[in-house]
Amino acid sequence: MxxxxxxxxxxxxxxxxxxxxxxxxxxxxxxxxxxxxxxxxxxxxxxxxxxxxxxxxxxxxxxxxxxxxxxxxxSYMPQSPSLLPWRTILDNVLLGGEITGKYDKDSALEMIQKAGLTGYESAYPSQLSGGMKQRASFIRSLLSPQxxxxxxxxxxxxxxxxxxxxxxxxxxxxxxxxxxxxxxxxxxxxxxxxxxxxxxxxxxxxxxxxxxxxxxxxxxxxxxxxxxxxxxxxxxxxxxxxxxx
Structure with missing residues (x-):
């Protein structure tokens, strides 16, 4: 808080x-x-x-x-999703945790499921619609420690x-x-x-x-x-x- x-x-x-x-x-x-x-x-x-x-x-x-x-x-989320194209959706949402050393894969998978992105964990940003990319970007913001x-x-x-x-x-x-x-x-x-x-x-x-x-x-x-x-x-x-x- x-x-x-x-x-x-x-x-x-x-x-x-x-x-x-x-x-x-x-x-x-x-x-x-x-x-x-x-x-x-x-x-x-x-x-x-x-x-x-x-x-x-x-x-x-x-x-x-x-x-x-x-x-x-x-934690900053810009107008564009700014997902890294060479990383999967799961790896993208875990990025903030990797940088800070607070890595929580279970929480990430749970958030992906709640975002309706189940089955896209191993997909790349180019395979997602605009709304799906924004959901992944917001999950990344929530999982960041700030x-x-x-x-x-x-x-x-x-x-x-x-x-x-x-x-x-x-x-x-x-x-x-x-x-x-x-x-x-x-x-x-x-x-x-x-x-x-x-x-x-x-x-x-x-x-x-x-x-x-x-x-x-x-x-x-x-x-x-x-x-x-x-x-x-x-x-x-x-x-x-x-x-x-």
Missing amino acids: TKLNIEHLGKSFDSQPILDDVNFQVEKSEFVSVLGPSGSGKSTLFHLIGGLYKPDHGDIYLDGEIVTGKKGII SLICLDEPFSALDEFTRIEMQHWLLTIWEEHKRSVLFVTHNIEEALYLSDRIIVLSDRPAKVKREFTIPFTRPRQESLLLTNEFLQWKKQIYSELRDLT
Whole structure:
């Protein structure tokens, strides 16, 4: 379990400010989504949390310890599955454990079974559909020892029905393991369906413009997407984002 604190984070590239005084937190076992205009710095935020960039100012804390600029402290799942093509699905999901020395093949096989990938343990990524690759990639994130998972638009390349199926599957697995998740998406419905809270970033230089605490109970069902309450929340967040453009 983890608690992430972002305090007064700022970052510029070539004298162009991207993030300016960004402040928010992710509580233990919480699912938080980040929404913002295209180019507002959402991916830059992830790169700062993951230690790939160093901020110009501000700090990042994980469980009360300052981790600014440190690599390897989060489990990161990008937009593409990023599975190694020469490794089988089982070997791919075990990669994080191999690197850290915490190798648990039994847990990996159990997760593969729950992901509906039984029979594909020895298959290679080229033999899997897009949704199956994303499932394998998320299993790898769950099996990595880091307590915070950062997901960067992992379902953006999938068709509508596959994306909804993957969202439901993600919630089912997450509710069992309750890892802290920070999720970047452009999709308001996706953020509403998955999240405990939604953070809306302003246009560049990005600040936290508003936070929404989502009231829907868990576990969540796909039927939620068709309710009037869900539509009203979507309209409210859409209006907030529209004001930024």
